[in-house]
Amino acid sequence: MPDQPAVGDPIARHSLSPAELQKLMSVERAGSGFLAYRDERGDLHIFTPGDRDGASTIGRRSEADLCISWDSQVSGLHAELHHVGGEWTIVDDGLSTNGTYVDERRVVGRQRLQDRGRVRVGRTVLTYRAAQATDIGETVVAGSAPRIQLTDTQRSVLVALCRPYREGDYATPSTNQQIAAELFLSVDAVKMHLRTLFGKFALGDLPQNQKRARLAETALQTGTISRHELG
Numbered sequence: 001m002p003d004q005p006a007v008g009d010p011i012a013r014h015s016l017s018p019a020e021l022q023k024l025m026s027v028e029r030a031g032s033g034f035l036a037y038r039d040e041r042g043d044l045h046i047f048t049p050g051d052r053d054g055a056s057t058i059g060r061r062s063e064a065d066l067c068i069s070w071d072s073q074v075s076g077l078h079a080e081l082h083h084v085g086g087e088w089t090i091v092d093d094g095l096s097t098n099g100t101y102v103d104e105r106r107v108v109g110r111q112r113l114q115d116r117g118r119v120r121v122g123r124t125v126l127t128y129r130a131a132q133a134t135d136i137g138e139t140v141v142a143g144s145a146p147r148i149q150l151t152d153t154q155r156s157v158l159v160a161l162c163r164p165y166r167e168g169d170y171a172t173p174s175t176n177q178q179i180a181a182e183l184f185l186s187v188d189a190v191k192m193h194l195r196t197l198f199g200k201f202a203l204g205d206l207p208q209n210q211k212r213a214r215l216a217e218t219a220l221q222t223g224t225i226s227r228h229e230l231g
Contacts, residue, residue, distance in 0.1 A: 009118065010038045011127050013170065013213075020044045021170050028168040033088055033131040035081075037124055040070035047126075049083045055091075056081040058121055073098050073122030079107070086131050088113045098122060115221065129169075148200050148224060156183055157193040159229050162216045166230035173216045 009015075011024060027034055027046055034048040047066045049056055056065035059077040066081070068074045079092040079100045092100035092107045100107045101120040113119070115130035150158065160179040164171035174182075176190045183190075194212070198204050201218050203211050219225040 008125065009127050010044065010125055011036045011129075016044075016170070024170055025168045028129070028170075031131055033083075033086070034129055035066070035119070035126040036129065037068075037126040049081070054083060056083065068121065068124050071122040071124045074124065078121050082110075088128065088130075090119060096121070148222075150197075150200070150224075153183075154193055154197060154200075155225075157185075157190060158197060158215075158219050158225055161194070161212065162219055162225050163230055165216060165220060166227065169217070169220075173212045 011020075016024070023044065023046070024036070027048070032048050034046050036044065036046055038044055047056075049065075057077060058064055058066045058068065058074075058079045058081060060069055060071065060074045061067065061076045062069065064077065068078075075096040075098070078096040079090055080095070082089045082091060089110050089112045090100060090102065090107060091110045093109050102111050102113065102117055104118075104120070113128045113130075115128065117128045119126045119128060157179060160182045161173045163174050163178075163182075165173075176187050176194070179185070179190045180187045185193075194215075197215060198206075198211050201215055203214055203218070206214055220227065
């Protein structure tokens with residue numbers, strides 16, 4: 001069978017069947033980091049080293065820990081994944097012929113993987129999801145810009161918006177009506193606060209049907225809202 005073209009996020013919300021969504025939620029609840037990818041038939045696969053530290057291999061050979069046998073642009077031994085203390089790095093120090101890419105930047109030597117980073121080997125895209133249990137927030141860089149400042153009400157609206165994500169990342173943000181009921185606000189007041197939040201997070205130019213989910217995801221990814229606040 002010919003190689004399939006490289007695609008975007010293999011676990012994009014719109015691409016998931018109900019069974020795949022359930023599979024991902026189950027893996028997330030286990031608390032381990034994982035790589036998700038699709039084979040030549042489009043079937044979803046999950047790779048995780050579990051709790052063990054050490055190196056795992058990626059390649060086209062059957063002996064590879066993560067075998068991508070269908071992709072002829074993947075080298076027999078293409079790259080290594082190193083799992084140490086809950087963190088993952090990918091190493092390609094000349095192993096592969098065609099290179100390894102993280103978010104479309106070629107890896108030279110070793111690169112640490114960040115949550116939702118996309119690793120491309122050959123024509124196959126793998127999405128990395130970090131272990132929830134090791135989420136200690138973003139390291140603050142000296143001289144970096146301060147976090148987005150929120151009023152108490154804006155923060156409450158944002159927490160209520162993110163509330164469904166307490167069960168995992170594959171959720172739908174709360175509706176305006178649900179937020180209003182939780183916070184004893186009017187729906188118009190909720191809409192006003194959300195418009196302000198879209199502006200503060202620089203999401204105002206997104207299509208209207210994408211803003212709410214992106215706001216919730218960005219708030220959680222940046223640590224503006226922590227998961228323990230979701231109850």
